[in-house]
Amino acid sequence: MESILLVSAAVGFVVFIVVLLARTSTVMTHGIEANALVVSAKPTGGTSGGESTIAFTLEFTDPETKMFHRVQFTDGITQIHAPKAQSGMFVPIKFLRKNPKRIIWNFQ
Secondary structure, eight states, rough: HHHHHHHHHHHHHHHHHHHHHHOOOOOOOOEEEEEEEEEEEEEEEEEEETTEEEEEEEEEEEETTOOEEEEEEEEEEOOOTTGSSSSTEEEEEEEETEEEEEEOOOOO
C-alpha cells in the first residue's frame, strides 16, 4: 500500500514539473517584453528549488496595446537577481498578452 502511495506521489510531482516547464516555455517563446515596476516584494519565508520565495506586486503597461496591468504573484528569485527586484525598482519581464498574470523574469 505504501509503495502505491509513493508511486502516485512521484507521478503527480513529475506531471506538476512538466506542466510548469511547459508554461514557462510558452511565456519565453510567445511572451511580450516589458519593464515592470516592483510595487512590493515581501519574502514568504519559503524556498523553491533553492531560491527564496517572494510575494510580488508588479505594475506594467503592454508596450503595444498600452493596457495597464497590476499583477500579484509569488515566485522564486535567485540571490543574484533579488537585489534587482526590490520595491521601487524596474525589472525586465515577459508576459502573455492573453493572460498577463503569466510572467517570467527576463534578466539577461
